[in-house]
Amino acid sequence: MAMGRPRAFDADAALDQAMEVFWRHGYEGATIAQLTEVMGINPPSLYAAFGSKEGLLKAALDRYSAKRACWLEEIVSAPTAREVAERMLMGTADSQTDPANPPGCLLVQGGLACGTGSENVPFELAAHRAQTENQLRERFVRAKAEGDLKETADPAALARYLSAVIAGMGVMASSGADREALRQVAAVSVKAIEEQSNS
Amino acid sequence: MAMGRPRAFDADAALDQAMEVFWRHGYEGATIAQLTEVMGINPPSLYAAFGSKEGLLKAALDRYSAKRACWLEEIVSAPTAREVAERMLMGTADSQTDPANPPGCLLVQGGLACGTGSENVPFELAAHRAQTENQLRERFVRAKAEGDLKETADPAALARYLSAVIAGMGVMASSGADREALRQVAAVSVKAIEEQSNS
């Protein structure tokens, strides 16, 4: 059997470029013309590799999550719930204002509401956001079992809380909040977790 | 001088309908066809009254803010910073999950990122969000002056914090979080303000 002409572009590098366009303009605001230009390919190559605009988004989201995975692992490996929260929030403040990326978070900027025909895009984003919340919840369940969090603490509620603050920071970052402003938000938020911790 | 044919539709009622479309589908996801249908008018009437799709959005945002204004006034009239925060957050949890409206908040759902040609839409939304933050900040400045908030408290940071949590709750509501989940987030958030209060 013949193997066909080999792909002439690096799919991961192209995905990184596409990710940035979705991040900056949102799913609906990003056009195939913009995407193909930054990816350095033509539409047929895009559709052969990713199937559709939505397929490209999913691939970009997967790559985004994959890139964050090890960072997240390191965060939840912190010794206490308080420290997990602090590293998580401060790290978020920094990454959401990192000039190397568009401001905010792709999983929020990507599109909370979409037009007819793209209704599942918001669901896709929400599913990826839920991954982080799940990791936090599991970590807080452990923290409670270890006696690090108070008996009265609700790990699921705390994880949801952090998830909300992170999303909120993304909204603020996208509208121009600078790193110092986000760090202040993070600092206040940590107190709420601290308050549920022992000692 | 003659006065011309009178307008045959109620602009405010039409705006309420348009608001809901922007809320549910975002600025870019909302089409003129959808908007004119729910408004019960034809495109020329829309353009005569509001100038453009963006003009319609601005009018809808103004109306949205106007509707919230008296509610906000009542919130910040609560006796203490803690109570302001609690009413604000609990009220937000309720309104963002009110089945009478689309889930979340128009000022977040409307569009955080837009395509080329609509770059100022996110700014418009951010400006309206900033109004709430400003009211909260002024209220917390007063609370600090009254000795209600600790000497070490930073009113601007607390207002930014609440603003972030509110935006984050909007993100969660739009992806299906129910009222109870948002109330839990609100409850945890209040503790952070409580922690900065005297007694």
Add this chain to the structure above:
DNA sequence: CCACATTTGTAGCGCTCACTACATTATGGA
């Protein structure tokens, strides 16, 4: 009743959108 001013409904403008037909080119296997 008439002239003017403004809105309304019909119909469709130009444009951009996501997506693709097709011929060409580049590889591996027989």
Add this chain to the structure above:
DNA sequence: TCCATAATGTAGTGAGCGCTACAAATGTGG
């Protein structure tokens, strides 16, 4: 070498977008 296979570049496709020209309709002032 020659075929099968798959990616590439060119050049579009139909559909839907925001928006508008135009004439008929509906009001007011004289």
